[in-house]
Amino acid sequence: MRSPAADRRRPTLWDGLTALLVATAAFLLLAALQSEPGESLTAAVTLDGEILAEYRLEEITQPVTLTLDELSYPLTLLVEGDGVSILHSDCPSQDCVHTGKITQAGQQIICLPNRLIVSLTGTHDLDFDAVTG
Amino acid sequence: MTHGLQRLTRSAVLTALALALSVAEGLVPLTILFPLPGLRLGLANLVTVYALCRLSGREALLILTARCLLGSLLGGNLMALAFSLTGGLLALAVMALLVHLPGLSLFGVSIAGAAAHNTGQILAAIVVLGSRAPLVYLPPLLLCSLVTGAVTGGVSMLLVQRLPAPGRA
DSSP: OOOHHHHOOSOOHHHHHHHHHHHHHHHHHHHHHOOOOOSEEEEEEEETTEEEEEEEGGGOOSOEEEEEOSSSSOEEEEEETTEEEEEEEOSSSOHHHHHOOBOSTTOEEEETTTTEEEEEEEEOSSGGGOOOO | OHHHHHHHHHHHHHHHHHHHHHHHHHHSOGGGTSOOTTOOOOTHHHHHHHHHHHSOHHHHHHHHHHHHHHHHHHTOOHHHHHHHHHHHHHHHHHHHHHTTSTTOOHHHHHHHHHHHHHHHHHHHHHHHHTSSGGGGGHHHHHHHHHHHHHHHHHHHHHHHHHSOOTTOO
């Protein structure tokens, strides 16, 4: 089975174009996902599609910890006035903990083993301007 | 008969190699440097590229499937299997197409494969979560796949050229 790609010894122009295509796709997607920065941030904790808890960050003066023991891998969330982070999780991968603190609209912490999503959305103060995603 | 035996042995050795590479990679996860869920160097992809270039698409598919199944038995779970299989199959499909195009080298093939792998993983995550939330991870993952794809592409280029073609040795 002959393949021209297998016999080349150096990158070609087409390789550059492939890389450019991937980069363009990344930036287009990034732009499409960019959410409108709102005046205030709302953090929503969603488990398996259902909202468990919602916090308006501007109303948080003292950091709040939320411990979810009923999950398959119990975890602890820290909600602060400027963002949300996961303090501790019993899951093996620890991806959610490594994500760190999310502070901007559109950012998310995803815990796949638990099917848990913590998302920040920007909300305007007017009710009819609410954005759902 | 001897020919069939040769193919079987070759595929088995390559599967073991792919498995060992992916386990070894798990020991030094890139996510420590750069916390992005799903980020991997994709060393096992070297074996897929080699199999595509020097064996056949069918063998590459067999090796990939066996590696994913065995890998999930070794350290993962069913969900990890869903991710590695969707990503791996999509990457293999894309690379199998591109490897026969004139004009591309293994750099381009590997970059496209890495990008396809990440896209497949994110698609699997979207299905598992029932939400399009994981899509936010795709742009940074795609940008990382430029680097990881170029690295594995460079290595696979060396590998394919330095290793004697099987069956003729």
